[in-house]
Amino acid sequence: MRGENKRSVIVGIFVFLGIAILVAGVMTLGGQQKKFVKAIQLKAVFDDIGGLQPGNNIWFSGVKIGTVKKINFYGDSQVEVEMNVEQSVREFIRKDSKATISSDGLIGNKIIVIYGGTTVAPPVEDGDRLEAIMPLDTDSMMETLQENNQNLVDITNDLKVLTGKLAAGEGIVGAVMTDSLLADNFRSILSNLNRASINSNQMLNDLNSFTSKLNQEGNLFNDLATDTTMVTDLKATLESFKESAANTEELTAKLGEISTKLDDPNTSFGMLLNDPEFADVLKSTLNNTDSAAYNLNRGLEALEYTWPFRKGFKRKAKAEEDEN
Incomplete structure (x- = not known):
């Protein structure tokens, strides 16, 4: 009798421990899945969810705020994701926030990340639909990476061929690098360019000195450039030259008329002369x-x-x- 009671106590203890472990597991999973907190439901429609499953986490600003509740087909070929989000963070998520699909780590489970939103827009409400942003396609990224790797291999091969030709002295650059005569000629050209640069600098210095002398007071060019009185006199002189030229032109015209008349045999002087x-x-x-x-x-x-x-x-x- 005593042995049976002992076995019953042991069984009861194990049953109690099992129930306790079960309750602890349920509470732990419920806490992770946000089953025992007040939540609101948000939705987002994606063209491709990339393996997202119900129960996957939802993150906002690096904090887990809910889980994926349900996944439904929407329209022709889109997918609608229903999300349970803690009601306590509702005021931080705005109606113009966006939702995208990411990974929990490099190769971890798929998650939904909510981001963005401005203070101008009001907070979300139960049943609101967020704008969905398609994530980067991993397959496309791998294809692009593979293509870039192939391009890198081609560039490396071309560089190898180019360096081989340079080492063999092929081409102008290779000849310059390997031919000592061309190198000497190149040094001579650089020396001549250096001398030409020095001469140009000297010429510029002389020109600066000449212009500084022209700018000194009492110099004719400086007076012409700065003395307004001289400019007035010069203009008056030019006007006199213009009048003299006009008078000379008029006198030339009259002399032409006189010579024409002298050449006319019908006039007295023309008859005398001709x-x-x-x-x-x-x-x-x-x-x-x-x-x-x-x-x-x-x-x-x-x-x-x-x-x-x-x-x-x-x-x-x-x-x-x-x-x-």
Whole structure:
């Protein structure tokens, strides 16, 4: 009898421990799944959930705030995810917040991450639907990474070929790197460029010195650039030159008219200058006039010895002698 009571006590103890462990497990799982806290329901529609399952966690700002309650097909080929979120964090999640699918670690379970939202928008309410943002596709990332790896291999091969050609002295760069004569010529070119640079600097210094001298007071160029009075006088001189040029042009035009008239045989001067017959007549007239004057002079000389005028010439000659 005593042995049976002992066995009953032991069985009761084990049953009590089992029930305690079961209750503790239920409480632990319920706490992790947020089964025993007040919650609101939020929804989001994704094109692809990438293996998300009911019971997966929901995170907000790095804090677990709920779990995935249910997954339903929506529309033609989309998926609607129903989420249980703690009511205590409702005021921090705004209606313009976004939901996306991520991973708990590098290869961990899928989770939903709620982020964003502005203080302008009001807090979410039970049954609200958040904007879903599609996550990066891991397969696409792997394909891109594989393509980048292949490109890197190609670049490495090309670089290997290029360095081999350079080492062999092929091409201009390779020749410069391996041919000592080309290297000397290159050094000579650099030396000439250096000398040209020095000469250019010297030229610039001389030019600066020359311009500084031009800017000194009393210099003609400085006066032309700064003296307003000289500028006025220079403008007046240029105006005088313009007037003189205009007068010269007018005089040239008048001289042209005169020369035109002198070339016209219908005018007096034109006939004098251009008519050869009139010139011959004029020469003949002058010759006749000269002959007449000569004959008149001979006649006047002979008149002195004629008897009517002889007494008068003698009286004139005597008066001239008395005066002397």
